[in-house]
Amino acid sequence: MSEEQADTGPVEAWLAEVAAKSRQPLHVVREVLAQHRVRPQMAAPRPHRLLVTSVAFDGFRPAADSVAGEKGGEPFTFSWDLGPGLWCLASLGKNEAGKSSVLEIVLWCLRGRSGLQRDVRHWLRTVRVGFELDGEPLLVDIAVRAGSPQGHVVSTQSGTVLVDFDGLADFEEAMDAFMLERLGLEPLRTAQAAPGGPSEPPITGELSWPSYASALHVSRSGLGILLGNDARHGLPTRLLELFLGAPWASTKVEAAVALKIVRAQLSAARSRAVGDAEARKAQLEELSRRLKQAQDRLAALDGAGGTAADVQQLYTELAASTRVAVTAQDAVLAVRSTHNELEAQRRDLAAAVHTAEEASLARAFFHTLMPTVCPRCDAAVDRARWEREREGHCSLCASDLHEAHSSADEDESGAQTADLRQMLVEVQQAVDGAAAELAQAQQQASQAEAVREGATGRLQEALGSPGLRERREMELVVARLEGAVEERSGRFADLDASVDLAPLEGAGAVLAAAEKLAMDRRTQVLKKVLGDVEKDIVVMGRALGLEMLKEVKLGGNASLTVWKGGQKHSYGSLTEGEQLRLKIVTTIALLRHGYRSGVGRYPGLLFIDSPGAEEVDAGDLQHMLRDLVTLTEMVPELQVIVATARGAEVREIVSADNMRLAAEGQRLW
Structure with missing residues (x-):
């Protein structure tokens, strides 16, 4: 470092x-x-305590000859108050006394998942299981209708309803979330290989509280597995880590699951890259084959090559003549617009000249007139007023006639009229020029249109020649195939090398390193404690009747190697009786270490179903029970609940207060 x-x-x-x-x-x-949600977790978790305090239920058991669905039956009730220590449900040799059902009812309320037989669940009407979780008293209160639970989890200390549920699935989900949160546990991520092979994404999922809770229950169905009742998804290993509070364990699992996903993605990406390359190669070969066939067919069309070239030339001529015709027509429109504007100006100037000349003639005419009456009031103009005009004053308004008819005004009016006449002449000349340009543009447009029509006619005539259409179509086919071949031989040729797998490869390297290094740290911690656990297993195993047991090796993957009778054995090769004893003592040894170290997360509750049913004689069973009593005395918070048909042997070890014993030939409920 x-x-x-x-x-x-x-x-x-x-x-x-x-x-x-x-x-x-x-x-x-x-x-x-x-x-990929891989978090470094190295802190030792805080232990939690789980204690069953009571179980009560009632219902109706149908008669043996009753018809399915028939109401009524024999009512039953059961109630039992418990506490820390060793507790026992027993019968005197009767296997159908209801012992296992009591355990399953308690487990149902704790984990939310039912292991009850379907008929027993349908017999139930109410179930109430009390338990303490880290000292808080809680109650699971259920009303059962047609085997379906409805109810809640309530804190009996505060009266607060903590969880509501309705139905089997809802109950399991509700208890799952509640217990995971209260016990500080996280769902176990899993990944299985897909049926389609390594390139398919793995099937991912999560194991939750019911999987953790399998470590609470030792039964015949799970004897072949050292811890828990299911070996899938590495669950025994996770339970071992749970018992010992192993740091870095969840980091290792998260990295391993993520690595499987990334490796599948990488395998799929590589497969796609190889597949794409092969597909492109096959496409190129097919296109080349089709191009060769098309070229051969084109070469077989003799004598049509010149015609085809002429047609192409005719297309070119038609396009050129069309552009010229359009340009000529645009020129006609532009010249016509100019001519129309000038013609409008000419008409306006002609009108202005005419108006000026009319005004000049009107003034001259009116100045020669002698008024006889006033044009406003019809008053007669007498001779005296006429005489005044001789003096230079108007006979009507008395104004000075010399000023009104000054020569300067007449000169100005005449000059304006002359200017208008000159402008009219100039505009007329422009109009004539525009008309000539218009005529020329129209002639050029007509000529261009004639050329275009000629090119159109020649092209239509050429297109009507026999064999040309077939060759033209074949030429287009060849051109398209040549383009496709060139494209796949050119810019597509580098696609194989351009597939970027670097991000996935980098992620895989990171996750592989993270898993390995987290595993190393987790293993280093476990090595320090597994030796003590192995010693406890040997000592307690000999006490339970395995006198030939010499040594055991508990692996970090929850495997157990056993040396007895001078031979080495795997746990799975042992008899069922030996497996039962070793499973119990391994669980107890792990519990003892967890309590000694103060880091184990196992909640301190163990159910053992029928420990005397598997080749265990009375003396060995009593030894095992005494060891359990000793363990519960050493760890006051520990609770062990045993169900057995060997009541005669058990009642010598377990006190009557801690035991429910069915009378001979009778049921517990």
Whole structure:
């Protein structure tokens, strides 16, 4: 480790080691782990305590000859108050006394998942199981209708309803969420290989509280498995880590699941890249074959090559003549617009000249008139007024006639009229020029249209020639195939090398390093404690009748190797009686270590169903029960509930207060 890493914490040191082992930058390591929810967890978890305090239920058991669905039957009730220590449900040799059903009812209320036989569940009407979780008194209160539970979990200390449920699935989900949160547990991520092979994404899922709770129950159905009742998804290993509070264990599992997913994605990406390359190669070969066939067919069409070239030339001529005709027509429109504007100006100027000349003639005419009456009031103009005009004053308004008819005004009016006449002449000349341009443009447009029509006619005539259509179509086929071949031989040729697998490969390297390094840390911790657990297993195993037991090796994967009678055995090769005893003593040994160290997360509750049914004689069974009593005395919070048909042997060990014993030939309920 470098000096820089020496001062960092254990999580930072682990991240740095992952980066070094995977050869990825530290920021990439952090991003990959965050993306795949792989969290470094090294703190020892806080232990929790679970204690069953009471169980009560009632219902109706149908008569042996009753018809399915018939109402009524024999009523039954059961109630039992419990506490810490060893407790026992027993009968005197009768196997159908209801012992296992009591255990399953309690387990149903604790884990939410029912292991009851269907008929027994349908007999029930009410179920009430009290338990303490870290000292808080809780009650599961259920009304059962047609085998379906409806009820709630309530804190009897505060009266608060903590969980409501209605139905089998809802009950399991509700207890799952409640117990995981209260016990500080997390769902166990799982990944299974897909049926389609390594390139298919793995089937992922989660094991939750019912899977954890399998460690609470030792029964015949799970004897072949050292811890719990299910070996799938590495559950025994996780339970071992749960007993011992192993740090880094969840990190190792999260990294392993994520690595399976990434490896499947990488395998699929590589398969797709290979498949795509092969598909492109096959496509190129097929296109080349089709191109060769098309070229051969084109070559077989003799004598049509010149015609085809002429047609192409005719297409070119038609396109060129069409552009010229359009340009000529645009020129006609532009010249016509100019001509129309000038013609409008000419008409306006002609009108203005005419108006000016009319005004000049009107003034001259009116100045020669002698008025006889006033044009406003019809008053007669007498001779005296006429005489005044001789003096230079108007006979009507008395104004100075010399000023009104000054020569300057007449000159100005005449000059304006002359200017208008000159402008009219100039505009007329422009109009004539525009008309000439228009005529020329129209002639050019007509000529261009004639050329275009000629090109159209020649093309239509050429297209009507025999064999040309077939060759033209074949030429197009060849051109398209040549383009496709060139495309796949050109820019598509580098696709195989351009498939970017680097991100997935980098993520896989990070996750593989994270799993390995977390596993190393987890294993180092377990090695320190497994030796003590192995010694306890040997001592208690000999006390339970395995006199030939010499040594055991408890693996970090929850495997057990046994040396007895001078031979080495695996746990799975032992007899059922030997498996039962070793499973019990292994569970007890792990419990003892957890309580000694104060880090085990196992909640301190154990159910043992029928421990005397598997080749265990009376003396060995009593030894086992005494050891359980000793263990519960050593750990006051521990509770063990045993169900057995060997009541005669058990009642010598377990006090009457801690035991429910069915009378001979009778049921517990």
